[in-house]
Each structure stands twice: as C-alpha cells, then as structure tokens.
Amino acid sequence: MQGSVVLFRRPVMIPSPSPASTLSELFDVPTSSEKQIAAVREWIGQAAVSGDERNRAIGRLAGRKRAGFDDDLRALVGDALVCGAAICGLANYGSGKTPAAILDVYGKLTSEEKTDAVQTLASRASYATHG
Numbered sequence: 474m475q476g477s478v479v480l481f482r483r484p485v486m487i488p489s490p491s492p493a494s495t496l497s498e499l500f501d502v503p504t505s506s507e508k509q510i511a512a513v514r515e516w517i518g519q520a521a522v523s524g525d526e527r528n529r530a531i532g533r534l535a536g537r538k539r540a541g542f543d544d545d546l547r548a549l550v551g552d553a554l555v556c557g558a559a560i561c562g563l564a565n566y567g568s569g570k571t572p573a574a575i576l577d578v579y580g581k582l583t584s585e586e587k588t589d590a591v592q593t594l595a596s597r598a599s600y601a602t603h604g
Contacts, residue, residue: 510534514545517555524554531555535562542566547574557586564593572600 516522517530531549534542535558543566549559556578563571575590582590594600 528558531558
C-alpha cells in the first residue's frame with residue numbers, strides 16, 4: 474500500500490512502511506505543513522512500520538514540541554517497539570497526564586526504559602506531586 478505526501482511542493486510516494494530517507498527530508502524542512510506532520514504522526518502509530526524508523530520519527534517530532542504530539546506519545550508508551558522513544562519524548566512536554574501514563578506501564582518496562590521513565594518523571598517538578 475502506498476500513500477502520497479507533498480514535500481517541497483511536489484508529491485512523494487511513501488510506501489508502507491515509509492523509508493527513513495523520506496522522513497529525514499520531511500523533518501529537514503522547517504516549514505513542514507500541519508497536513509504533512511499529521512500524516513507522519515499517523516504513520517508513527519502503525520505497528521506494521523519498523524520500530525527503528527518509528528523511533529527515529531518520534532525523536533524528531535518530539536524535539537520539535539509539536540502541539541498535541543504528547544497525546545500520541547502517551548498512547549505509544551504501551552507499544553514495546555517504541556516505548557523508550559515515547560517516554561523520552563514526553564520529557565519535552567509538561568502535561569499533567571504524563572506521570573499516570575508512564576506509571577501505568579512502569580512494571581512492564583525494561584531496565585533501560587525504566588531509567589528513561591525516571592529521568593522523564595524527574596524532568597518536571599510538577600510530576601513529583603502526581604498521585
């Protein structure tokens with residue numbers, strides 16, 4: 474299955490799963506449209522896409538602090554392939570919903586993901602009063 478996303482004012486076919494090079498092109502464009510970003514956000518949530526590509530895209534979008542992406546990240550903390558990237562990405566946002574999302578999956582996390590979780594929870598003083 475293929476989709477079409479317009480990058481640089483020209484259509485680019487994005488096969489499912491999308492190649493990382495196409496994502497790199499998208500994220501290197503400082504004026505990526507909301508429609509383009511929405512397509513990538515949807516693509517990130519697709520379990521059929523490789524975890525490595527999804528992790529890379531999560532890191533790039535989270536670093537841009539796109540409005541509403543923290544909701545996507547909280548939904549992804551339960552996805553074993555991208556859980557670590559989602560947890561790390563949540564450190565870029567200050568939503569009060571984040572501690573509960575992380576604590577709900579904490580017992581299922583790997584040692585490395587638990588370290589990421591603790592660091593993300595420690596990134597905001599307001600998270601210390603969660604409870």
